[in-house]
Amino acid sequence: xxxxxxxxxxxxxxxxxxxxxxxxxxxxxxxxxxxxxxxxxxxxxxxxxxxxxxxxxxxxxxxxxxxxxxxxxxxxxxxxxxxxxxxxxxxxxxxxxxxxxxxxxxxxxxxxxxxxxxx
Amino acid sequence: xxxxxxxxxxxxxxxxxxxxxxxxxxxxxxxxxxxxxxxxxxxxxxxxxxxxxxxxxxxxxxxxxxxxxxxxxxxxxxxxxxxxxxxxxxxxxxxxxxxxxxxxxxxxxxx
Numbered sequence: 001x002x003x004x005x006x007x008x009x010x011x012x013x014x015x016x017x018x019x020x021x022x023x024x025x026x027x028x029x030x031x032x033x034x035x036x037x038x039x040x041x042x043x044x045x046x047x048x049x050x051x052x053x054x055x056x057x058x059x060x061x062x063x064x065x066x067x068x069x070x071x072x073x074x075x076x077x078x079x080x081x082x083x084x085x086x087x088x089x090x091x092x093x094x095x096x097x098x099x100x101x102x103x104x105x106x107x108x109x110x111x112x113x114x115x116x117x118x119x
Numbered sequence: 120x121x122x123x124x125x126x127x128x129x130x131x132x133x134x135x136x137x138x139x140x141x142x143x144x145x146x147x148x149x150x151x152x153x154x155x156x157x158x159x160x161x162x163x164x165x166x167x168x169x170x171x172x173x174x175x176x177x178x179x180x181x182x183x184x185x186x187x188x189x190x191x192x193x194x195x196x197x198x199x200x201x202x203x204x205x206x207x208x209x210x211x212x213x214x215x216x217x218x219x220x221x222x223x224x225x226x227x228x229x230x
Contacts, residue, residue, distance in 0.1 A: 031216060042123070043163070043206075043220040055215045090162055097215040099151075105170075107153050107208070108218060110162040 003027065006091050006111035013081065014119055021076040021114045023091030031097035032074040033108065034066060037088040049074060050097035081118045088113045120145050123221035125207050131227045136197045140224045142207030143189045152183055154192045155206040157223065163206055166192075197228045 004025045013019050025032065034046040048056035049068040063085075065077040074091055092108035099106070125142045132138050144152075152169035167174065169181040169190050180193040190207055207221040 033217075035220075040222070042222045045217050045219070048215050048217055050215065056217060094216055099216050105151055105168040107155070107165040107168065110164070112162050115160075 004091060004093055004109050004111035006089075006114055008114055009112065010115045010117075012117045012119060013078070015081060015083070017081075018077070018079040020078065021089055021091075021116075023074040023076075023111055025072055025074075025091075025093040025109070025111075027093055027109060029093035029095050029109075030071055031094045032068060032071070033092040033094075034074065034076050035090040035092060037090060037113075039087075043090065046076075048097055055097055078116075081116075083118050086117045088115050121221075122146060122211070122219045123207055123209050125221040125224045127222055127224060129225040129227050131229060132197055133229055134197055134199060136228075137193065137195045138197060138226065139191055139193045140205055140207075140226075141189055141191050142221055142224075143187075144207075144209045144219075145188070146209070146211040147185075147188060148212060149209045150212040151210040152181075152190050153208040153218070154179075154181060154190075155208055155220070157204045157206055159203075163220075166205070194226075197226075199228050199230065202226055202228045 007022045032049045035043045037043045046060045047066045052068045067075040090113045091111040154166040155163040156166045157163040169183045173182045178195045182191045204223040204225045206223045
């Protein structure tokens with residue numbers, strides 16, 4: 001398998017449930033990211049990981065808990081979510097979280113996303 | 120002021136038309152710039168990086184104006200398959216490699 005794979009593709013959960021989103025990249029990249037995309041809003045950066053170390057946490061509520069066990073896998077653990085958390089959650093990876101020179105021109109590769117509905 | 124601003128559109132053009140999108144960014148220290156394309160209910164995909172000298176990839180031309188802090192994307196000879204949302208993306212380079220996305224400009228190419 002190549003690229004960035006996210007599972008599940010769709011998830012419906014109640015506000016008291018606990019669930020996890022999974023992301024796996026097969027590109028040999030060292031940085032991974034979680035973004036949230038709500039309807040009619042731009043993508044919002046949630047977390048940045050570089051070689052399993054969290055380097056950015058963008059004021060995300062504690063009901064979202066990321067985990068990066070190795071540079072190929074990234075999880076987003078969800079608990080006690082609110083209906084306004086319903087969105088498309090996108091995982092991305094890049095060669096490095098600290099690019100120099102031309103490395104900054106490669107951008108991200110995104111997974112297909114998990115469409116989350118909180119009921 | 121938003122970090123990255125785009126006209127949401129939609130731009131509704133006939134096949135074969137030339138269409139241009141602009142985008143402005145607020146952080147003058149930003150160093151890398153991109154256009155991504157996002158189809159309905161799909162993930163964003165990198166269309167092209169934007170270089171200081173401007174760059175072209177087939178029917179697509181990207182330009183960067185650092186003095187005015189704007190980026191443009193020109194699409195020539197529009198195809199039906201170009202219908203999508205085009206996202207302007209900026210890396211503010213203030214810490215780690217985090218890309219800041221605009222809300223997107225929607226393009227509809229009609230037959």
